[in-house]
Amino acid sequence: MRRRSESGAGRAAGRGGLLAAILAVAVLAGCVPAPAAAPAPDAPVRLRVVHTNDFHGRLLPQDPPWAEGRGVGGSAVLAAHFDSARARFGGPTIVLSGGDDYQGTAISNMSWGRATVAVMNAKRYDAAALGNHEFDWGMDTLRARMRDERFPRMGANVYRTGTREHPDWVRPWAMIERAGIRAAVIGIALPSTPQVVMAGRIQGIEFGPEAEAIDRYAREARAAGADFVVVTMHVGAVCEERGEAPEEESRGCRGSMIEVAEALTEPVDLIVGGHTHQRVLTTAGGIPVTETAPYSVEYTVTDLERQGDSTVVLHRAVRTSWAHEVDTDTAVARIVEEWDEVVRPRAERVVIEFADAMPRRGAEHALGNLLADAYRFASGAQVGLVNNGGIRRDMPAGPITYGMLYELHPFQNELVTVQLTGAQLRAALETAINAEGRTNAHISGMQVRYDPGAPAGSRIREIRLDGNRILRDTDPVTLGTTDFVATGGDRFDALLQGQMTGTGLEYLDAIVAELQTLPQPIAPPAVGRWVPLP
Template sequence: MEAFRRLDLAASALGNHEFDWTVDTLRARIRQAPYAILGANVRFTDGRAVPWLRADTIVRRGGLRVGVVGLATTETPTTTRAANVRGLRFDSLAPVIDAHARALRARGADVVIVVAHSGAFCDRPAPGESTPTCRGEIVDVARALHEKVDAIVSGHTHSLVNTVVNGIPIVQARSSGRALGVVDLSLEGGAPTIDVREVVADSAGPVPPAIDSVVRRAVAAVASRVNRRIADVADDMPRESDEQYALGNLLADAQRWAGRGDVAIMNNGGIRADLRHGVATYGSLFEIQPFGNTLYKITVRGRDLRGYFEKLVSGGPRVRMHTSGVLVTFDPSRPAGSRLVSLTTADGRPLDDDRLYTMVLNDFLVTGGDGVDLARRATAVTPLNIVDLDALVGYLGTLPQPVRAPSEERFRVAGASQ
């Protein structure tokens, strides 16, 4: 927040990760912010407005009144800890935008800008066309709008969005400061121009002293912990797209080891950086698992575990989860709900529908994160009071050095070459 103060921000949208450290922490950051943090579609579950959260604002620049409405994705309840958003609901975006666009113009706004933590993915333009084909929540929202909106600044999917939908320019500048989204609007009614410009480090210039001093203090405060050597890594283990990969296997193995479970599951959305070969420090491991998720051990019957894996493979050949302690073979050409061909546990035996198995999950998944909830069918749910990062640090210390990548595919498509 100290760095944000120096960037002279005017407004921002509330995102799912703003809830990662509980509502109390979010409210403390909102009180600190000298700019508007907006969540127009966030309400209490009984429909009441949330008194500590603003919906919109009017920013004045050079005589121009810019109305800004901010929104959070409707996916928020399943993309952050469920406990952290208990008592809140996240309404559909388009009706909320329409209502606030009307209200902002009635209050004198010359233009209306939407900032939405809601995203899309775009393909490259077809030959002979200049506009890409895009799909996703914010595209559907733009199509559904009836009131005039001058531009949408998108987020959440960490992707390149540079398009016009329903006459509205939409930009999303990837993630992590790798690009800048630029929209030029004509106040005389001309067509807008839009661009997403890649940030090239060697052309960015020196860091302003006001920002550099903040960063240096923060780095110095945690340097002794961040630089602590944990393990040596033999191979790069990159975070891939939607496929199975070695780093996900390693994290699932670490959690099964820490929880002494039969099976473990690691969600790909919780993996945030690559593991590079060479020395793995506490800081580099923190980059991979920064959320501080805690682990749970649940006890379930084999038939319920089988049903859980059926849900995991229901989306097609790509599975956005990693597992440890079980080998899953499935056929994506079969109807959803009957795609499992075999489930084999670590001891080489087929899964027994009547046997009880222990499963290690993080608290995000235990509470229904990513829309797959197994805990309701569990015969026991036990908090382990182990943070996922601590599990990884401890597990790496037990492995032969340098650590090798566990690259075997654990979700296998039937008939595919291994």
């Protein structure tokens, strides 16, 4: 029977029982003499940690191009891989999530995350971090889903505004006891959540530094008798060389997860991450850190051994959840089927057709331009803008279902217009050029000429509207976008200077209706709306 406890008692008893069992077997076998009066040193204890991140509601099997038609991912397959990982290890195993689990598909979103919670419970997750997308439907819905979960979803750096006290519904850490081994798991939310979630959905809370919270609760966990301290965080990294073989180390890794590991002053045994959707298998600050690709197609396995004050990694790998390697978990498959039956009639309805595949490749691509056009025309605005973070999947050629478009644009925002001056639009577009001079938004109804090497805030040289008219700073202009972007999401704070007006249209439905007015199959629009100057 699995037990969870937050008390500190029992560590010595757990280790003592294990040592007694080992010695009893050895004596019966005639291999060792009876123990001397002096106490023996602590026997080594082992723990396997299985981890996923950024599940984004992918309950159904996935078909990424790199799989070449072979089945991969989905909840029933992933659950079978978890069971296999538990059985192969033969010792205490915990399963963790790095967050962003609910949001992203028709089957999950149309159930407000209930379907995802049902399968995570069935897959026997032990703990999860709060991802930024867990807040997308507001805290009331999030709290309801957390009550449904049979495991803690945690945020040690989530506080009541202006304090270092946690809301009563947020746990910072949990002690998981398995076969006499005590594993403390600390959960960490994304500190920049306020930049990627609408302000009204996180009122009354703030997000603090990761390292400060980890150090605080690592001390508390060790004092409570933890054999292992593991951090699951919705914070990630990117690597120049990701590594291809399961056990191959990633190289050239950078990002917040690496910085946090290097900043810690208290020892932790493992950090598992998320958010950046990258394969990461490396070490930082002497701590093993891992992350996986999103959407249920990968999971990590890390085996730890601790003796005294020393922890070593016995084995770790990033594994692909191939369907052919396991027998599908039929119980989880039934749960998925029950939820899928509810949404399937709508999700599988073909609504449009694409003449060519539209991948998200390069800073500017046809898919982003098509969405920006749809924003513009559906809202009746002069120009349109789509943040790249809202474009969630590539699109194939051929018939396109409503469910596929839901995965492309899953966030249930409202389409709005924002009345701006030319200067205010220019300031917003400056935000869309990152520190490396790369654009991170798609536009419609205008062409923007910019100098990627110029100082931030002064890169845009000219904005030309359709018809080749140069937009002056004093000219009025109306922008079509989402309420998320219009209220400062993805750091588009400059749009707060304008006058926002709601259209009453849910943005995905508005996009579908607009795309259905185009000749079918829809041809990819041309690129060249952002023009970098030499």
